[in-house]
Amino acid sequence: MLSSGTNFLPFHVPFIEQEEIDAVVSVLKSGWITTGPRVKAFEEAFARYLDVRHAVAVSSCTAGLHLALEAIGLREGDEVLLPTMTFTATAEVVAYFKATPVLVDCEPNYFNLDVRDAAGKVTARTKAVIPVHFAGHPCDMEAIAALAEAHHLRVIEDAAHALPAKYRGRFVGTLSPLTAFSFYATKTITTAEGGMVTTDDDALASRIQMMRLHGMSQDAWKRYSAEGSWRYEVLEAGYKYNLTDIQAALGLVQLAKCDAMWRRRAAIAERYNQALAPLDAYRLPQVAADVQHAWHLYVILIEPGVLKIHRDQVIEELCQRGIGTAVHFIPLHLHPYYQRVWGYRSGQFPVAEEYFDRCVSLPIYPSMRDQDAARVIEALHDIARKFQR
Numbered sequence: 001m002l003s004s005g006t007n008f009l010p011f012h013v014p015f016i017e018q019e020e021i022d023a024v025v026s027v028l029k030s031g032w033i034t035t036g037p038r039v040k041a042f043e044e045a046f047a048r049y050l051d052v053r054h055a056v057a058v059s060s061c062t063a064g065l066h067l068a069l070e071a072i073g074l075r076e077g078d079e080v081l082l083p084t085m086t087f088t089a090t091a092e093v094v095a096y097f098k099a100t101p102v103l104v105d106c107e108p109n110y111f112n113l114d115v116r117d118a119a120g121k122v123t124a125r126t127k128a129v130i131p132v133h134f135a136g137h138p139c140d141m142e143a144i145a146a147l148a149e150a151h152h153l154r155v156i157e158d159a160a161h162a163l164p165a166k167y168r169g170r171f172v173g174t175l176s177p178l179t180a181f182s183f184y185a186t187k188t189i190t191t192a193e194g195g196m197v198t199t200d201d202d203a204l205a206s207r208i209q210m211m212r213l214h215g216m217s218q219d220a221w222k223r224y225s226a227e228g229s230w231r232y233e234v235l236e237a238g239y240k241y242n243l244t245d246i247q248a249a250l251g252l253v254q255l256a257k258c259d260a261m262w263r264r265r266a267a268i269a270e271r272y273n274q275a276l277a278p279l280d281a282y283r284l285p286q287v288a289a290d291v292q293h294a295w296h297l298y299v300i301l302i303e304p305g306v307l308k309i310h311r312d313q314v315i316e317e318l319c320q321r322g323i324g325t326a327v328h329f330i331p332l333h334l335h336p337y338y339q340r341v342w343g344y345r346s347g348q349f350p351v352a353e354e355y356f357d358r359c360v361s362l363p364i365y366p367s368m369r370d371q372d373a374a375r376v377i378e379a380l381h382d383i384a385r386k387f388q389r
Helices: 018-030 037-050 061-071 089-095 115-119 141-151 202-211 220-224 245-256 258-276 311-320 336-342 350-358 370-386
Strands: 054-058 079-083 100-104 126-129 154-159 178-182 195-199 298-302 359-362
Touching: 018 245, 037 054, 037 195, 037 245, 054 061, 054 202, 061 089, 061 154, 061 178, 061 195, 061 202, 079 089, 089 100, 100 336, 115 141, 126 141, 141 154, 195 202, 245 258, 258 298, 258 370, 298 350, 311 359, 311 370, 350 359
Parallel strands: 079 100, 079 126, 126 154, 154 178
Antiparallel strands: 054 195, 178 195, 298 359
């Protein structure tokens, strides 16, 4: 039970200031609240930030992944390689096409897709691979690109965690033909709900732009503006995946703060690293020398045999001390749907399963104060002392 007088520290709080509120109110007062000029401005600003040719705003990262798969021509019976250590959205979009999500184990250092395991699962039906930059640590994109080239696969990056991550000096979002970002409430920048697809390919961008809004001819939203026409054409059976100007106004302000918010998350991560490193009860996140971690998540692992309690009890102990946590993720192959429909079973992905049994995601967000981080650190030290074997 939470002790009297102790405030609960949430796992995440969106960093919303008066500037974001003013931007949204301005759009509400403008009379144009759905897809329009603010969305266009947000897309242009996002493309400039990453230095990529096209950024296409969509209603979610899930929508972005769906549109990306549609753009590469995924068909029924095709197969797509993707990690079991991800949120269900990464795989469910494959199922939308009656294609098969082929799950892959994670490597043991950063818990991203294991390229060697993926290579062993390529068949004549494999069409694409979706690497997920777990927690904000970039995947080994050189190895993934080599796998894709060897087997003629399309690469679609799931970068829901990965703004502003870098791989060998380049932003995630510029490394592959298609990348999908998330602006969900818990992400490194937010539009409440929303996403973005980036690409340097004009044809792919054009296809996604059309399919995100009912398959109508481009700039169909302008039919209600002075510069547009009432006449439009439906070119394909598309989807309702557009972002609104209300969301884009929020996104523009958040994007302008992206670097500053990242620096704060990185500072909290470093504070955790220094304070928790002396404890043998926890394994801390590892970071490769050639990447910039986005620090969307800070995940510790409970070291086996050191404490008398399991990960689940560690989470409960933190909760009793007023600290919110999360678990990222329950591997897909352990969920009833993936077992029932695709035949996956416990024991097939040992690295992911061991990780899942030990992982805890700690609070890390820009509005956290130093004393908030100190509370988390103190609680983890207390748990390590109290439950040491």
